[in-house]
Amino acid sequence: MRIIRDSTPAADGYRMPAEYEPHQGCIMIFPERADSWQYGAYAARRAFAKVAEVISLSEEVTVCAGPTQYDNARAILPERIRVVEMSSNDAWARDYAPTFVVKQGRDAAQSEDAAQSADTAQGVAVGNAGERVRGARSVRGIDWGFNAWGGLADGLYFPWDKDNAMARKLCDLFQKDVYDKRDFILEGGSVHVDGEGTCMVTESCLLSRGRNPDLTREQIEETLREYLGVSTVLWLPCGIYGDETNEHVDNICAFVKPGEVALAWTEDETDVQHAMSKACLETLERAVDARGRKLRVHKLPLPRPVTMTEKECEGLDMCMDNPTRTPGERLAASYVNFYISNGHIVMPGFGDPADDEARRILQGLFPEREVVQIYARDILIGGGNIHCITQQIPL
């Protein structure tokens, strides 16, 4: 693994592909933090395992487990899933696994044969320090700085050193060269790309005081252009109410194909979320993407407010002398927080009447993938959902 400090992905011809482009695999982290996940995370681990199982039907899944959970992870997960030992502070692969970028290789004509490309890409990558492009594409990682969603200003836990170390460790594990951008705080869940030059973020997150307070909006945009290989940055004003990541974009709005997005929506004007989703909608209706297209917006209903029960709160350890959740607290539930695998859309369900409608809408938007809905309350309690606990490795 080469650590690249003197160049950027854009300068080297790399771009971040969209999640709906082909994957080599997916990275997840096994949950154990007892102040994030109620009752020692036992229910969260089962939900994570279901997510991993579905994804592993169509791509290679590697689950990172800490030293004390390794044996349990290996025992719970099917043999086709690889389990590796890796320390972390918590389990949000989306936010601190590397963001991967790709560059079209010399043998691009071979890229139609996905299986062959996967073999070749892996074979070439392992054990080679320098860049070697064979098969379809060369893949590199980006190691952003991570500070638990806001550091000492408004972050969620301390310390976050093991999380912050993971991107580089994972690049080493997968033998991908990695861009060192630890001086810029960014989580994978705070950006979405269409794979054709457009990036979508929220102002509430990227302009938050706990991330890069000394950078201007323009400097942040420039960094996204240089590292994600995009030309256009769409700034939504906000995300989902109560989303403690400062409202990551991946919980409110996602590209479903170039020129089209799914937006979390509620018609209930008495719900504080209504104005937030409406503000995003207005931004999207005014927006033009990198290819000059107006965006088509698909509204995805929100479930009714999901709130913490007393029993759930009782099962949570204290975090830095404080409870992480209080009874009645509203969680940032949203169907937009789905993962696109090679073969499936893995989406959350909440036991809500809107579960079915949301599933039908997504199935219509992804006709070539099978939508699998997983009851995700036990993931949601941790503060995120299926997209937050997964990170794709592009082919």
Place this chain on the structure above:
Amino acid sequence: MRIIRDSTPAADGYRMPAEYEPHQGCIMIFPERADSWQYGAYAARRAFAKVAEVISLSEEVTVCAGPTQYDNARAILPERIRVVEMSSNDAWARDYAPTFVVKQGRDAAQSEDAAQSADTAQGVAVGNAGERVRGARSVRGIDWGFNAWGGLADGLYFPWDKDNAMARKLCDLFQKDVYDKRDFILEGGSVHVDGEGTCMVTESCLLSRGRNPDLTREQIEETLREYLGVSTVLWLPCGIYGDETNEHVDNICAFVKPGEVALAWTEDETDVQHAMSKACLETLERAVDARGRKLRVHKLPLPRPVTMTEKECEGLDMCMDNPTRTPGERLAASYVNFYISNGHIVMPGFGDPADDEARRILQGLFPEREVVQIYARDILIGGGNIHCITQQIPL
């Protein structure tokens, strides 16, 4: 990774290749145990790093580092070496990394192209649960039981749980199916094979009371035949004086090619080792290998006795209330404890007049590989040498 419990390598057509056959790579473990390695293992880490660097010139090296040493390992080792986080009790990859066995694949004709075979083998292996043979060969691991060289009878430390877990974890990491043979205690350093049906062991080790006391010599032989895919087991009586592994074969005698071995030797009849080496020589001179050959024995001189200094002993933590070494204690120094990489012979040196002669002899025995001698006192103090801290993954 599939765990295979209902079959054996021999039954499935697998055999353990000789170390001089082509490798895909090598596994090592970063040392940190302060009762094995003096002064917090700082000097051992430097010696291990030198070994890893030389091996990585001609094959892929993966170094396993525990959570607290990961950052240091990554900083010390060159970028071309992969560092992965993995817990262990100590750092003897030879003894508890998997023993790998191979089976000739359908496309054996391709095996001349080593690079292509490596790519294909890796590409096919990653992420596939079942057996898929493409390219040259299929590789599987064996997960022997490990009990710290003798368990509670005469083992060297307690507990050994993390060491014992490593073989399976490494097979998972490398996506190799693995034979579960944890009910049989064996270390990798206690067997040598010629790749053509012959295995060489020592009676002092394999018949020791701390390993498989309920098995007869015949039952042990049968297990070696079934798991290593050999037909002949040569039993040397003993190993190197003071070798606390109950005298592993890999410190006294090694195959250098089919039909030829290197034997640690001293002409000094006043040295207790003389009678031990002579007993081995007599066994070897009587022996016939699996192909019906008499063995050609190359004598490799031993260095003068290497003993612990007071300062070295002062730098060692206590192990289970006792010092691990005492001043003046003789260490089991031997040039036979070398590693055969694709391009090199990585052998120990002790600052002894015999260093040069041993190196010249090995260079003559391996004319197509470059012999690199590494000052290995800081490895020897831990109780083994270069062969003990490495484990090859065959191609």
